[in-house]
Amino acid sequence: MRVTATLLLVAMAGLFVITQGMLGANPAWGYVHAFAEAAMVGGLADWFAVTALFRHPLGIPIPHTAIIPENKDRIADTMAVFLRSNFLTPVVVARRMREMNVARAAGDFLKRSGESGEGRFRAGAGELMVELLESLDPDRLGLQVKAGLARQAEKINVAPLLGQMLEAAIADDRHRPLIDGLIRWAGLALEDNEDMVRDMVQQRANSLIRWAGLDGRIANSVLDGLYRLLAEVLVDPQHPLRRKVEEGLQKLARDLQHDPATRAKVEAMKNDLLANPAVSAWWMGVWERIRHALIDTIRDPGRALGGQLGSSLSELGETLRSDPALQLQVNRFARRTLVGVVNRYGEQIVGLVSTTVKGWDARTVTGRIEGAVGRDLQFIRINGTLVGGLVGVVIHAVTRFI
Incomplete structure (x- = not known):
């Protein structure tokens, strides 16, 4: 041409x-x-x-x-600011998460796991344990167990454990499916906001570009370039952007273990979850199933409890799938968690774009x-x-x- x-x-x-x-x-x-x-x-x-x-x-x-x-450098910074201002913001992430039903997805997973569960409890504690479990008031016992677990959970610093788990997952490359999911989500977010991208590029184009009629084509080129970049990151395990994301996850793992502010936020979310009435109601149901399962197992040590546990998991999954109130609580927790991550680490995530483009030579x-x-x-x-x-x-x- x-x-x-x-x-x-x-x-x-x-x-x-x-x-x-x-x-x-x-x-x-x-x-x-x-x-x-x-x-x-x-x-x-x-x-x-x-x-x-x-x-x-x-x-x-x-x-x-x-x-x-x-x-080149100004374009890189503009792209980073654009992504930060229009995609990785608490409002956008919260709106996207509001369209997702995390609780229902977890319920589907638990139901499938419960239906295929094969675990067995083979040890019994004798008829004395059975009588003890049957003689105690189920509600009071459940509340006492819940209170004891809550006290123990309050003593446990969840953030360092999460940080160590994330660090181990990164070391074993088990974090890659999460990154792939984030890349696919970014592609969907870009697809849903193509018109806004075009408007932003056209508004920032100088008079020469608009006079030449290139603003629309450059906007399309920017979109094509972003789609191509996401595709390259998705298929290339060694892509620089993917490595930058991994560095961000490594920093998150370190902050969960060593940063007081991050640990305080995680502890606050944990306490909110423990104090949630929906969690309390769920625990009472789980406790009753556990109590009856223990009694049945003690009376018949040769009986497989895998079916009981599988049934309990299936029931829990079914509850998550069908209980709107519980779904609302779980989805709200997941949404707040992800919004908090984006709010804290959004600058580092979009900084990957700016750093990568700046690292390219002009040619x-x-x-x-x-x-x-x-x-x-x-x-x-x-x-x-x-x-x-x-x-x-x-x-x-x-x-x-x-």
Whole structure:
């Protein structure tokens, strides 16, 4: 397409030279001559405009040319700010999480796990334990057990444990499915906000780009580039962006273990969960099933309790799937947790984009953007040549009959 646009410009120059000596032969040659002359002007002007976006025309350092290479770092920062302001914000994440039913998904998982459970309790404690369990008031016993577990849970620092688990998961590469899920979520978020992306790019385009009609194409190129980048990160385990995300997860693991502010927030969320009435009601139901299961097992040590536990898991999963109040509490907890992570670590996540683009050399940035826009750049030159020629014909006609 670049060759085609250049040959068209050369053809207009040749036509201009040929018709120069035929102007007196017939008035029609004047229109052809005017078309060729204006087409050359339009083609050269659009060639200059297109070239000035990516490099200095003819290698001459004319001011306000090579716009993209000269502003590479600013473009990187703008992309990072755009992502931070429009995607990784508590409002956007909360809205996206509000559309997801985490509790129902957990219920589906527990129900499947419960239906396939094969665990067995093979030890019994004797008839004395049975009598003890049957003689105690079930409600009081359940409340006492719950209170004891709550006291023990309050003493446990959950944040360091979570940090160690995350650190171990990263060491064993078990965190990669989570990163893949985040990448897919980012792709869905970008797909849902394509119009906003185009508006943002067009609003930030300078007058030269808008005059050349490139703002829309550049917006499409930015979207294509982001989709391509997400796809590359998804399929390439060694992609720099993926490594940056892993560094962010490693920092989160360290903060959970050593940062007092992070640990305090996790402890506050844990205490809120323990004090939730829905959790208390759920625990009482679980406790009753556990109590009856223990009694049955003690009386019949050879009986498999795997079915009981599987049934309990299935019932718990069914409760999560069908209880709107419990779903509301669990989903709210999950939403607050993820919003807190985004609010605290959003800057580091979007910083991956800025750091990566800044790390590219100017030729890489130019090549990727120019390759993404592709044929449309040369169609701008072709259209400029043809439109310029038509304008030249109109001007010639007007001047001839005035």
